[in-house]
Each structure stands twice: as C-alpha cells, then as structure tokens.
Amino acid sequence: MNTPDSKRLGLPNLGLGVGLRSKHFVHLMQNDPVVDWFEIISENYMNNFGYARHVLAHVAGLRPIVMHGVSMSIGSTDSLNLDYLRQLKELADEVKPVWISDHLCWTGVAHLNTHDLLPLPLTLESLHHVAERVNRVQDILQRPLILENPSTYMEFEASSLHEWEFMTELVAKTGCGLLLDVNNVFVSGHNHNFDPEFYIRNIPHKAVVQIHIAGPTDCDQYYLDTHDQPVPTPVWHLYRLAQELTGGVSTLLEWDANIPEYPDLVAEVNKAREVLLGNFPDVPVYRTRLADQVSNPVDHQMQTTHE
C-alpha cells in the first residue's frame, strides 16, 4: 500500500477554474480567460482536430489545464479499454494536464457505453476490482489517477461500505487522488438520506486534489445532478467545510446545460472567494416538476460548426 503522505499528492492548488465549453470558444479566443485554470472533458478532444482542439491549444498556452474524463469506466467488469487509455495518454502528452481525473463509476458492460456514470455496489468485491484497475491505469498513465464521487440515484442492498469508506480504502490501496464533488455529496446525501457533512469529514483529506461545485435540480422525489443552475447555499456550505478540512484545493465550477455567458460563469465561480470569508450567497436549490431533466448532460460536447 502506498498511502499518499503529502497534501494533494504533491499537486498544486490551481485556484478557481471553470470547464472549457464550446459556447465560450469564440469569447476565449478574443478575451482574457480571467479564471485561474480550465478543466476539459478529455473525450471531447481525443479524436477532434477541429476548432475545439485549436481553442484548447490557445487556452493551454495561457492557463493550466486538467483533463477530466467520463468514459474510463473504472468500475466496469469489461476488460480495461486499452485503446481508450492509449488515446487518453496521447492527448495528455500533447495537452500536458496538471492531472487526469475520471469518476468512481462504470458506464456499461458488454462493450456498451451508456454515457452515464453508473453506481457500483460498494462491496469488497467492487473495491478489489476497482483498486486493481486503478493501479493498472496509473501504471499506463504514469501518474496518479484522480477519482470523483458521482451523484447517485440508487443504492445496492449488497453494499457493505459507505461511499466515504470505499473512497478511503481505495486511496489506501492505490495512492489515487480524490476529486471531491461537494454537489454530488449533497445530491447523493439527499437521495440516500445520509449527512453530507459526515461524508466530507470522513474522507482522507490529504488525498483530495480538486473540488467540483455545481447546481443540481430538485425533482420533488429526488435531487438530480443537472449542472445547469447556480450553486445553491447548502452546497456552498459543504464547499467551505471541504476547503477547511483539505487546507485549500483547486476549485472547479461545472455548468454543462443552460450555460451562461462567460462573464456570468466567472462571476459564479468567484463567489467561492466570498464563501471562504463566510459570506454565503442566498440561493435555493432549483425546483421543477418537469420530467425531462437530464443528469450528467453531455450534449455540450457535440459542437460541430463554427462561423
């Protein structure tokens, strides 16, 4: 076991960042990025040699980049997709990200990819399975893998560990880092009736490399991870707690649908500074009864034309 002994696995605190999204490409080619760093969805650039790749090269010349993936499927019982990992590494060789992250989830089996972040039964079997794969991925990528807690909408009867226990064990077994999505903790806590603060207090803080903040949707019977709203007050409280416990780590605002203009996006992530001073924005969790809400929206990846 190689438990990380240095804070954030020795990785830097990059400050406040936002996701690089096609809606802002033209703006970013003409204006100062303002934020400290950017996160990209790795899959959006792996086979893309068009404008998106050009914008990425431009932005990477100005600010640090982190590569965040959605299709590694680290929890799948299919064999590791070595082709995917090769392409991921090729992109990393070019982009030189400060780190590479993905999710503690699986996306499908039998070579299907649902493009969703599906939850695992939190069992010892899953733990050994995921740990073995994380170790192999880290050998291939030649760097620690940073894994994010997903939002979940169901729990398995077979689960014998809480998610924070699973994360803790995984870090101990692999030396991987954690991307703590405090919005996901909030969403899952609401859906499964656990205390999100307790979760955040009980993960290995030294292994936390990055935090995600985002705005979810209250769909009446459950919360959904929609990434389409301002960050609500209770998520800001969890954010502050996490920053206190970790001693300060890179912060990234996720906004993937209903995406605001760039200055408004920057204003939203900048609220984090005020939150750390104890000034919390008064924002309720967005509520809707519409049944067409989408978790993990991915269509922002589909930009085809540019004029």
Next chain:
Amino acid sequence: MSELANIQKWLTSIIVKPGSINDKIIMADQHYGLRHTEVIKPAPNFSSGEKIGIYARGYVLRLMECMSAEYPALQHLLGKELFETFVKAYLVHSPPSSPDLYNLGANFAAFLKASQPKNADSNMFDLPVEVTLLERAIAEVSRCKGLEGTSQETETDDTVLYLFNTSTIRSSPCLMLLKLQFPLAGFVRSVQRGEEATTPLTGESFTAISRKDYIIHMHDMETWQWQFLKALQDTNDYMSAINSTADVCGMANSTVMADLMLWIPVALKFGYIYRDDNQVN
C-alpha cells in the same frame, strides 16, 4: 460470472432495451436470476423500480440531446416527435459502444435508409436520409485533421500563383463530396443559423463540404466543379482530373481548363483545394 458482472449486465440491459420500465425489469430479473427489489434499496415513497427508472429515462434523454445537437436540420424537417421516434429506434438498433460520443450518430443515415418503405414510388423518403448524410458530413469535416497550422495552409493573397503552377493543386483532406437528390446546403445552413428554412424540392445536387481556418464551407455546385473535385480527390493530379471531368461531363478539355481558371480562386478560398507547396516537382 462474478456477482458484480451479473449486476452490471442486468442493469445495462434494463437501461438500453426498449419497452416500459416495468417490463424491462421483469425480463432482466428473469434473465439474470435477480430480483430488483433485493438488488436496489427501496425508499418509503420511492420503489426500487422507480430508482432504476431514473437511469433508464436519463439514458434516452441524454443521448437524444446529443442526436439533436448533431442533426438539427433533420429534426427541423421531421418535427420533434417523429425525430425522437427514429432516434429511439436507432438507439435500440445501435446502442452506443464508443467512449467517443461523436461516434453515436455515425450510422444514423444508414439506419434511416434501411427503415424506408420497400416499394416507395417517391424519393421523398430519401430526403431525411440525405439531410442526415449531409449533417453527418458536416460533423466529420468539423473534426477531421485539416491543414490549419501546417505549412500547406494556403494564403488567400497569393492565389494568382495557380496560373503558373497547377501541378501542386490538391483536394483538401477535409473535403467531402455528396451527390444528392435534393439541394440541401442552403436548407441546412438556414436551420443552423436559426433562419426560416423551407423544405427543398427534389433536384439532383452536387454538394461539397470542407473547412478552412476552422470554418466549415458547404455549397451546392455545378456538376463539372463537383466532378473535378472528385477526380482530383481520386487521382491527386490536376491534369488527369481535367481530362476525367471533360470525359464525364462531355465538355472539351479546353473549356474545363478555362472554367477552372475562373473558379480555382473560389475553391481555394473555401478550402476545397489547396496548393501543396511542399511538393517537389
């Protein structure tokens, strides 16, 4: 098979299969020897099946948004309801297997073609197929490896040089050529720009799509222009492309040459062709 593998197959099958959520769960329970109420924890007012339903519904909605983003003109043509019916059938027929979302829509045109009525006496059924082909071509052109950032990137200010040296003229690596039964370039462009788009009437059309300086260009062009680009793409040789165009279009070589003199600057400007200055003659 491990318990984890069995559960993953069970859930994947529920998510990707068609039908009502309850039917899908019953089928998967039987097939994988599981009982969903014993696999997924219920909540007091929220059953195991309802929880699985969040994932099953999200799967279709999420991919539907991707297909809408790739095929806006098709959606405009068919209307939202019919478009979604076809996409849902397509997702059942070809559930996504690639980590790359961009591969999701790759076979959609072929799927629509195969779902046409067999004895259709009108080519109107080809209209949605061809709109799909064109929108897919646009997506491919927008992502392929182009000439941007390479030394072959043609500067528009010195295009007069083509008059003296045509042997280095090549078709662009991004160029895609479609022979269609409807003139669709204007229709698709109008939808993309949110302008009023009238459904095109039938009429053979020769369409070229390419990219220059990361901007997509797309035109319905004259037959000889299209044939020339096609021949240039096939032969990589300016003079044989002229001969072949003259042959196919029943034109004199000299006429093709003369017409090209006027058109080449346009073709360079839109990135259909470029001058390969690294070429050693």
